[in-house]
Amino acid sequence: MSLKHAVLALVVERRGYGYDLAQRLEERLGPAWRLNPSAVYPALDQLERAGLVTGTARGRGTRRTTRVVYAATRAGDQALDAWLRTTSSRPEPVRSELQLRLAFARAEHRDALVAQLAAQERACAALLACYDRRPSEDREGGAARLIDDAVLGQLRAQLRWLREARAALVAGALDDRAR
Amino acid sequence: MSLKHAVLALVVERRGYGYDLAQRLEERLGPAWRLNPSAVYPALDQLERAGLVTGTARGRGTRRTTRVVYAATRAGDQALDAWLRTTSSRPEPVRSELQLRLAFARAEHRDALVAQLAAQERACAALLACYDRRPSEDREGGAARLIDDAVLGQLRAQLRWLREARAALVAGALDDRAR
Numbered sequence: 001m002s003l004k005h006a007v008l009a010l011v012v013e014r015r016g017y018g019y020d021l022a023q024r025l026e027e028r029l030g031p032a033w034r035l036n037p038s039a040v041y042p043a044l045d046q047l048e049r050a051g052l053v054t055g056t057a058r059g060r061g062t063r064r065t066t067r068v069v070y071a072a073t074r075a076g077d078q079a080l081d082a083w084l085r086t087t088s089s090r091p092e093p094v095r096s097e098l099q100l101r102l103a104f105a106r107a108e109h110r111d112a113l114v115a116q117l118a119a120q121e122r123a124c125a126a127l128l129a130c131y132d133r134r135p136s137e138d139r140e141g142g143a144a145r146l147i148d149d150a151v152l153g154q155l156r157a158q159l160r161w162l163r164e165a166r167a168a169l170v171a172g173a174l175d176d177r178a179r
Numbered sequence: 180m181s182l183k184h185a186v187l188a189l190v191v192e193r194r195g196y197g198y199d200l201a202q203r204l205e206e207r208l209g210p211a212w213r214l215n216p217s218a219v220y221p222a223l224d225q226l227e228r229a230g231l232v233t234g235t236a237r238g239r240g241t242r243r244t245t246r247v248v249y250a251a252t253r254a255g256d257q258a259l260d261a262w263l264r265t266t267s268s269r270p271e272p273v274r275s276e277l278q279l280r281l282a283f284a285r286a287e288h289r290d291a292l293v294a295q296l297a298a299q300e301r302a303c304a305a306l307l308a309c310y311d312r313r314p315s316e317d318r319e320g321g322a323a324r325l326i327d328d329a330v331l332g333q334l335r336a337q338l339r340w341l342r343e344a345r346a347a348l349v350a351g352a353l354d355d356r357a358r
Contacts (some may be wrong), residue, residue, distance in 0.1 A: 119267075142347060173325060
C-alpha cells in the first residue's frame, strides 16, 4: 500500500513539515491503519524527485534546527487529481499472519495458537474502543464517517471470528493433524 | 506479510519444486490472499541461505530441464516449530487504497469514486462466489474451515460496507468538500 498519493494530498491541502504531515495523516487514517510515521519521509523524497512537491529548508542552518517545509507544485496538483479520478477494481487481499499459522499448526501447537487468538482478541477490542472515542463527525464531513465505518466493519468481523476460532480450537479443531 | 515460514512449513510437510510449492500454497491460503506465486522463490532463497532448506538440482543439466527440489533440514524443522509456538498480539492493520481515496477526494471526484466502489463490489462478490465452490472440508480438517471463515467474514463485511458507502456517496457524502 503506497502512501505516496496520500502524502501528496496532504501537501496539496496545506504545506507542512514531515513531522506535521505524519501527524495529520495518522489523524486522517485512524489507529487501525497502524501508520509508521517515518514512512512519510521516503514518500516525500520520492514526490520531490518526481517534481510533485518542493522542499525548502527553514531555520538557522545548523543541522539540528533546520527543518524542511514541503509545498505542492502545479504538477503535484495535477497528479493528485489524476489519482483521484483513476478507478481500480482490484480487490484488497485478505491476509493475516494468523491464517498462515492456522494453515500449518499441528495438534501440539494448539495452546500457543489459543494464546495468540486471545491476545489478538484483546488487541482488537482495544482498537474498537479507540473508535468509540474518535470524533469522526468533526473531522471531514460524511467521508470521514465512511472511512471509520469501513474499519469498524472489518474490526467487528475480525473480533467475531477470533472468538469463534478460539472456541473451535479449544473444542479440538486441530486434533486430527498429528506430526 | 512474510511468506517465509509458510513456505518452510510446506517444505517440511513434503519436499517440492518451487512451482509445486507455489501451487500448494495458493490452494492452502485461498483466492482472497491473492498470492503472487513468484514470491515463493525469494522466500526459498532466503530459507536456503539461512540453512533451513537445501535445494538439489534435478534433471539433465541444461538450463531448461534442470529444476531444483527443496527439502527441509533439521534446523528448518526446529525453526518451523519455534515459529508455530511464538505468539504475537499485534493486530493486523486495516488498510485499503479506498480509505486513502475517500480521505482526500473532493466533490468533483464523486463519479470516479462511485465507479470504483461499484467495480470493487463486483470483484468482492466474485471472490465470495469462489468460496462457495471451494471444498474446504476436504482439505485439512477443522483448521481449513476456520481459515476460510476468517476470509468470508472479512469479505462479507467489505461487501456490506462497499454498498453502504456507494449509497452514501450518491446521496452526497462528499458534497461539503469543495476544491
